[in-house]
Amino acid sequence: MEHTGDGDERLAAEGEVAVARLAIDSGDLPHAADHLADAVLSDPQLPELHEALAELCAAAGGPAAARELFPLEGQVYLGTVVCRAHVEAAAGDWDTAIGLLASAIQYEPGRPWAHTAWLAREDLPGLVDPDAVAQAVARAAGTLPDPLPAELTPAVQPFEDFVQAVVARHPDHALLLAMASGLTRRLGSTARAVELAEHAHRLAPGHMPSVMLGNALRAHGRPERALAVWEAELGRAEPVLDDSSSYLAVDVAELYGALGRPADGLPWLDRVLAAEPDHPKAAPARHGLRHAADGSTAHLLALADHHRAHPDHDYAQDLLERLSHREPWLGMVPGATEATVNVLHQVLADPDTTRDNEIDCSVSALEPPSSLLAVQLALPRVTVSYQAVLEPDPRCPLREPATRVWMWDGTDPRPAVAPPAPESAELVRATAEIVWPTVPAAYDHAVRLAGVPLDDLVGVLAHPPAPREDDLGRALLAHQPELWVRAVQTFACLGIAHHRTDQPWPDSDRRRVLLDLLLGPEDWVVEAAGFALVAIGWTHPETRADIAAQLQLRLQYCDEARRTRLVTMLRSVGALMLAAPWLPPADLDLARQLVQADKADKAGKADRAGNAEEASAESAPAPAPEPQTEARPGGFFRRLLGRG
Template identity: 75%
Template structure:
């Protein structure tokens, strides 16, 4: 069996083709053209033996490696393949410092490629041929863009460079800058104890800002955050942070470490000092929102991060922090899950080993559920049927108001689409756009701009005629295990597409507002949640719409709260979550959302306990009396580190 993947085989074939063209160019004397082909070849397969042989042939044809340098110029726009070829040429010419530096730049730009797997980098005599200052600078360049810790694949790609640096340290063990930089590289490769040792040696030799920073980072990674705090606070006491002094960034790190330790109040004091000296500090302001969120979990602080980044797009840390805090949080970073009994049955059937797409299932639920749950069943098991025995009160088939947009009709308790399927090209664009995860709410809104040009009828059609999941690993997993998440993702992005419809129209009175309002206040369905999220996303990105969005969300939430007194409302918890991620809603509405969520959680816990104790009994329990919920007032109509990226792709 071959050890290469199909992609690796394709890359090797591409590299071999480029090498063949390069050799033809060398034979014809067109050395510049040959160099271009070798630059493309080394991108495709950096370790291809024929490539290195052809590079040696090119150097010979140019009159030697020193003369061949001009074939791989480093001025102006420099392509990655050009830089890596130049590194090999510099090594052949014996300019080891330049060769190592260029290799480090390639690692910085694309760390998961095996640039460091070069035979010359493993020469036993090389550590004695390089300047430790140059190596320290190269390590700083390479590690600047590396994640901490490195995943397995890039770690394996970078390891030969790390081994070379360790060999240089064996000869220059008192070089403070090299010790400090090597600590950072070693930490990223997971050897935190060694990273601490290297940083301690640097700090003992020359106590100061950089050794202190690296030592604190190593201690934190090694599971010793209190010791890291002590090192950093001692350094800050030595040099008080002020203005754009680098120590102000260290103060932010101290503050966030306090947050990690569960002591955000102490961290806020550090941030307040930085902001008092520099109100526009690019990290302290965003970090303050992060610590406030650590205190109470209020999404208002995440909205503050989004507003901060929109006002200061150059403050990239606000976006980074918002992504981190939104990750895997319902509606903030992923589509909320479904709770219908129909979906639970679907999961049980799909979990059976003998289930195929031809499996026929007859599912009967006691009371009517959102019709989109039927879409999920039929997506995975198209020959199945779903029936309902009764309709709860208030009737979930009825809209809250008299909408002009209808996507469902009912034949008794059987739902069917009220709109035609979308055009195939429209369905395919939604299929390629929909996601169950997104980095942030504004990112989801921005991603859906791809759908802005679709006809409104097609966006409505895809809500009730969802395309099949994409034919990739995630799509296959969703279809096999949780098809409802795909249906919900399609509906979410279709509604976000509606949010981009005719944005030339002012929000008040716009077609996009009218349609999203109709969907939000329409029959009880997953589309209600999707439209609600689209409205929330509009509010996150367009502050002038927030009051209107709050009023619309309020109307839907209060209706659901009243309906829950007499029947199950499967979308209630998700509606409450939408209100909570729209922090501009009223205090009373957010408190109601928290109360309803707690009630649903308690009911679920009670049902689970009863199921454990009496598995043979019917699990339905009479509803407890609920406190009066407030009547809903009618709504008014009417957005790198210091080392820059050096290279681009052809």
């Protein structure tokens, strides 16, 4: 038996085995069994462990008598299950041993439970009941990821090899073939999975073989054929869908969605819901298909509302996470588009750039002051000057605030708040993330900031801590420091959303401060505060009407301002509004128009740049010289940042 435990695991297992042997010598067999159960979790393949198990069985009067040392009643320890499997194998009860090994794979598939000598016995496939093996395969494979990640495959492969050997001994056992198809499919052998499932379906064209055949066909790239198999099986279940066929109907509906035909899937879900209004998957799946049909975040909000009303319906949460993944504001902080940030990226991409470089930037028009935080985070010796302030003046708040983050000396911004206390800054630093599973998850994650003083949460908006000293933090600092600044501001505002939640929302400090920030000067803080308000609306439906009215003010301002000057956060604000689908339809339409207009504007600029380059190449005798960037120790970069 190959031994693969690492040093720490091996030492831990060896220590447990040593104590177990002392207990065996003293006659305290239950104590010894407990230590061997601990040892098998540390290093399942340790040879001394299996030797000690044999010694324990001998001391107990044989493997059959040793069973009671590893009881399976009530809450059972995983190490106890694995040791009991080995004891059952030693006693010759192969069916029970296989079932227990499958349970261990089910609960922790990455451990080498199946790397055991008795499972590899050449005669074992002829000693087991195929019904018992089919049940064991269903238990082991039912919770495995589909497909199985490559890092888990080595641990599960010996079990798969054993199952295939049993299939070879029982080639016409329909249930075994169907279950084996599911395991084989997860390990990536989709053609073999189809072969097994098709044979099972020919032998017994019932519900389970149909389900497994459809799954195999779908994994093998034949979804239309899978639909035909599943719909034929559901046709046999007419006119009433039972529990098992209702889940198959959900699979049919979602496969239509995956094929880009969500409208064809919705009637199946309507049938399920008509028979079972509280079906745990049908209503969430319906929201998912409707989102696939029109892209509205209203259906994602409906998923969140559904999960809040039915916390046991985990599928709603799973689906919401999947559909929110990497979507601006729904699952991540959007990037920044300021000219300052664009040039920052260029400078950071230069291999000669260091934090000691002096950088002098001249920008044609005023930009959000938080963009300077990002630049100075990575390059603290930067100097940025702004040539003009375009109208409407982005320094002016939409209303007179009690909470101010920024002040200006002419065009030079400076913080209007004191830095946070070190312990508050560190807690925000530990909490901030650039991605999150869902909007409610981001809101819940920030609850750890509920006890941070309000002044400190506001202070961190203008005085962000450095990124965490991990791989992601170092990558952000080196390449995209603006994402870290935006993450800090986002979670600081989410922390404000948790401040004094005992105060009724209409007159609360958290509402007052977040509205001051939302309606304050044009800055990334506006977006962060807006997201905090959106998150409150997602999690507290009674606040939605009030929050919609406040978001409208910022949306209308952005629409008016973009007519006379560039609004760098236009697309992000549009995405933020779309993440609040309870806004009036006219406002949501405007938000979509702003997002599309910003995309079209940037695409047009890219096309014009490409056309200009092509025309130059065709008509000019030589390309015009590029603006030069000077870089020398003790010197500076000079860049003129255009707007337009």
